[in-house]
Amino acid sequence: MTLILDADDLVGVLDYPTAIEAVEGAFRDLGSGKVVMPVRLTIRVEAHEGVSAFMPAYLPGKDQLGIKVVSAFGRNREKFGLPTVIGSILLLDAKSGMPMAIVDGTYVTAVRTAAASAVATKYMARxxxxxxxxxxxxxxxxxxxxxxxxxxxxxxxxxxxxxxxxxxxxxxxxxxxxxxxxxxxxxxxxxxxxxxxxxxxxxxxxxxxxxxxxxxxx
Ligand SMILES: NC(=O)c1ccc[n+]([C@@H]2O[C@H](COP(=O)([O-])OP(=O)(O)OC[C@H]3O[C@@H](n4cnc5c(N)ncnc54)[C@H](OP(=O)(O)O)[C@@H]3O)[C@@H](O)[C@H]2O)c1
Known part of the structure; x- marks a missing residue:
């Protein structure tokens, strides 16, 4: 059965220290060639001033496979009261390709992006x-x-x-x-x-x- 996790399920479990450690680990894995990560594909949705990015990745050592889709629609707030950036994550069983989970990616992306800046700040700021x-x-x-x-x-x-x-x-x-x-x-x-x-x-x-x-x- 495919697990569905929304933002409320994540807020209580994904805190900043955890996210910063996870992002730092992901950068290390990527830098040491442990990640298969094709360049992201983007589609411009010109009629609605938006862009959607499709970002798959596979971690052979951890048997993790999935894709995140993130869209940035600059007028979402004024038009629909929605966030500018919205994401969804699909995790697959790396042994069979079966969908394991559909996870809200809006909160994850909001935290992950800042966690990446925090990793950079940790090593590069005075x-x-x-x-x-x-x-x-x-x-x-x-x-x-x-x-x-x-x-x-x-x-x-x-x-x-x-x-x-x-x-x-x-x-x-x-x-x-x-x-x-x-x-x-x-x-x-x-x-x-x-x-x-x-x-x-x-x-x-x-x-x-x-x-x-x-x-x-x-
Ligand atoms: N949200 C994410 O997860 C995420 C992830 C990766 C990258 N990003 C990128 O990060 C940037 C910010 O995204 P967000 O989600 O934080 O957007 P947001 O919630 O819509 O906030 C945008 C902020 O930018 C301000 N702003 C716009 N034009 C400005 C100007 N000319 N001078 C000063 N401030 C200005 C807005 O001011 P007002 O409050 O006055 O409107 C608002 O405070 C975007 O480029 C987005 O693509 C976001």
């Missing part, structure tokens, strides 16, 4: 990096704050996004959730942080590169 600047107060703004606070001791975070009210609400909610002082700021203040996250859907630059300090991790 040890004493303590201020985080985030462009974007959406899904990735949130998951990046949660993931990066696992790998560096943050004194505070400053956030900039388009709609000031949404940005303020985000800062208030995330301050309560993390215990870190999260406040809205101007683009230059965000860019001057020790670690900078760019998590917007903007198609044009959101800050001037000359504002970035030497030694910043982006």
């Amino acid at each position: 040890e004493d990096a303590s201020t985080l600047g985030i462009f974007g107060s959406g899904v990735q703004g949130e998951t990046h704050l949660l993931a990066i606070s696992e790998v560096r001791r943050l004194d505070g975070a400053v956030v900039n996004s388009r709609d000031p009210k949404r940005c303020e609400d985000f800062c208030e909610r995330m301050s309560k959730k993390t215990g870190i002082k999260v406040r809205p700021g101007r683009p230059q203040q965000v860019a001057e942080s020790d670690i900078v996250v760019t998590a917007t859907t903007s198609k044009t630059p959101v800050f001037d590169g000359s504002w970035v300090k030497r030694g910043t991790h982006i």
Whole structure:
């Protein structure tokens, strides 16, 4: 029987330390040639300003086989009240090809993406990096704050996004959730942080590169 897991099933079991460790392990397996992972296929859905990416992988050593489909439809929030990025995962039995599970991939992708940034931050940011600047107060703004606070001791975070009210609400909610002082700021203040996250859907630059300090991790 195929198991069906939705986001509620995952929220309680996939925490950030687990995700960061899993992503680091996956990068290591990939780097040491233990993963069969064809280049992802993408389909542009021009009529609806979207793109869907199809990403299969097979881990022979672990007998794991599956595919994740992730779509990014930039106007989902305003048109349907849906997330910009939506994912689904199909896991197959590597011995027979039988479908084992269909798993919500939206939460997994939101956490996994930030976990990858946390792995990069763990190894590449300065040890004493303590201020985080985030462009974007959406899904990735949130998951990046949660993931990066696992790998560096943050004194505070400053956030900039388009709609000031949404940005303020985000800062208030995330301050309560993390215990870190999260406040809205101007683009230059965000860019001057020790670690900078760019998590917007903007198609044009959101800050001037000359504002970035030497030694910043982006
Ligand atoms: N969600 C995922 O799992 C995931 C995974 C991989 C990659 N990504 C990529 O990460 C990026 C962010 O995705 P998301 O899911 O976080 O999107 P989201 O929830 O829709 O949030 C997008 C954020 O970008 C802000 N923004 C848009 N244009 C801006 C501008 N010109 N200046 C400043 N802020 C601006 C928005 O501001 P307002 O709040 O004012 O609208 C919003 O806060 C996208 O490029 C997406 O493709 C997302």
